[in-house]
Amino acid sequence: xxxxxxxxxxxxxxxxxxxxxxxxxxxxxxxxxxxxxxxxxxxxxxxxxxxxxxxxxxxxxxxxxxxxxxxxxxxxxxxxxxxxxxxxxxxxxxxxxxxxxxxxxxxxxxxxxxxxxxxxxxxxxxxxxxxxxxxxxxxxxxxxxxxxxxxxxxxxxxxxxxxxxxxxxxxxxxxxxxxxxxxxxxxxxxxxxxxxxxxxxxxxxxxxxxxxxxxxxxxxxxxxxxxxxxxxxxxxxxxxxxxxxxxxxxxxxxxxxxxxxxxxxxxxxxxxxxxxxxxxxxxxxxxxxxxxxxxxxxxxxxxxxxxxxxxxxxxxxxxxxxxxxxxxxxxxxxxxxx
Numbered sequence: 001x002x003x004x005x006x007x008x009x010x011x012x013x014x015x016x017x018x019x020x021x022x023x024x025x026x027x028x029x030x031x032x033x034x035x036x037x038x039x040x041x042x043x044x045x046x047x048x049x050x051x052x053x054x055x056x057x058x059x060x061x062x063x064x065x066x067x068x069x070x071x072x073x074x075x076x077x078x079x080x081x082x083x084x085x086x087x088x089x090x091x092x093x094x095x096x097x098x099x100x101x102x103x104x105x106x107x108x109x110x111x112x113x114x115x116x117x118x119x120x121x122x123x124x125x126x127x128x129x130x131x132x133x134x135x136x137x138x139x140x141x142x143x144x145x146x147x148x149x150x151x152x153x154x155x156x157x158x159x160x161x162x163x164x165x166x167x168x169x170x171x172x173x174x175x176x177x178x179x180x181x182x183x184x185x186x187x188x189x190x191x192x193x194x195x196x197x198x199x200x201x202x203x204x205x206x207x208x209x210x211x212x213x214x215x216x217x218x219x220x221x222x223x224x225x226x227x228x229x230x231x232x233x234x235x236x237x238x239x240x241x242x243x244x245x246x247x248x249x250x251x252x253x254x255x256x257x258x259x260x261x262x263x264x265x266x267x268x269x270x271x272x273x274x275x276x277x278x279x280x281x282x283x284x285x286x287x288x289x290x291x292x293x294x295x296x297x298x299x300x301x302x303x304x305x306x307x308x309x310x311x312x313x314x315x316x317x318x319x320x321x322x323x324x325x326x327x328x329x330x331x332x333x334x335x336x337x338x
Contacts, residue, residue: 017260017311018272025279032286039289046168050160050236052281053170054079054229055251056274059259060181061111061222062252063273067185067198068218069265070118070125075226075252076245077136078110082230083240084140086156087149090234096155104227110136111223115216133249140244149240156235173232174274177225181270194218198265254301255280257308264312 032039058075065072082103089099110132117128162169185191193214196204201211234240259276261268280301287297 017308018269018275021259021272021275021279025275025282028279028282028286032282032289036286036289039286044285044289046170048281048285049168049170049174051285052277053160053173054232054236055248055255055281056174056277057177057225057229057232058222058248059252059255059273059277060177060270061218061225063256063259063261063268063270064181064185064194064218065125065222066253066256066261066263067194067265067268068215069198069201070215070219071129071253072114072219072222073126073129073249074110074114074133074136075222076248077133077140078107078223078226078245079230079233079248080140080240080244081110081136081143082106082227083233083244084143084149086230086234087152087240090153090155091149099155100228100231103230104224107223107225107227107230108220109223111220111226112216114223115219118219119212119215140242144240144242146242148242150238152234152238152240154235154238156231157238158235159232160236178270178274185270190214190217195266198267200266250301251280254305258301258304260308262312263309 029039038044058079062072062075085106086099086103089102094102114129114132117123117132118125121128159169159173164172185194193204193209196207196209197211197214204214205211233244255276256268256273257263257276258279259268259272259274261272283300284294284297287294
């Protein structure tokens with residue numbers, strides 16, 4: 001019971017960082033709606049959402065990985081490999097359901113491979129995934145042979161372009177995925193295990209948590225989400241370009257960190273991540289509408305990443321200092337009692 005109580009202590013609670021990101025998003029929407037009369041049009045908002053859906057799905061898995069204290073730089077290359085396979089199977093006339101199964105299974109295997117290399121070989125996450133990112137990127141060039149896949153059947157466009165009751169399907173996808181993973185991370189033991197491992201792997205292991213198994217499963221889940229995002233990518237563009245997924249890793253990491261998840265692990269939420277994704281999507285769209293050079297988007301994102309990481313470091317140092325002060329007072333009280 002004591003162990004369960006200790007693990008329950010890791011149930012996430014919304015923090016000021018999440019609220020701050022949501023406030024930034026609202027402010028951003030107000031600014032762009034005043035600056036451009038086209039920003040709040042239904043067509044434009046639908047475009048913003050459609051273009052952000054695959055990033056939003058991948059960012060859920062990236063949130064879980066970063067909560068563990070890890071990182072995955074291979075998601076863009078992995079998405080590219082899966083997207084090419086999806087394109088090939090569409091050209092071969094496969095059943096869409098089977099293609100979806102193959103895509104998600106392939107992504108899961110790639111994620112499992114990352115998790116296994118990191119956990120069983122004790123290679124740092126950033127090194128392992130940087131290596132696999134280059135392997136999958138080389139595979140993309142070999143698979144495409146220097147040419148794009150174009151004119152793919154619009155089978156999966158239903159996931160990005162269709163509407164149900166006048167509401168874009170993208171809204172339902174995000175609601176289902178974010179609702180499910182919010183519930184998983186907040187109320188299920190596996191979610192608490194992720195937070196526990198991110199806070200302290202050693203303490204989590206002493207509490208009976210299989211830390212290596214948790215890490216492998218989280219990377220596998222991220223891979224499955226990458227597989228699904230590849231379906232969204234192909235459905236949105238009906239093509240696969242040779243540069244597919246190049247900006248996805250930094251975009252997903254930025255969305256997670258800007259959304260309030262600590263880069264050191266153990267603190268954050270998918271709700272904050274969704275706010276981070278929407279913040280970046282709105283900014284990209286607003287910059288295009290206003291005719292501002294896209295380089296400014298990268299400058300803003302880079303600045304926000306630096307600020308977010310700096311805030312995390314300050315918060316962590318303050319927490320450690322307060323912990324040491326409490327421990328010092330307890331020791332002094334013990335000496336006084338003796």
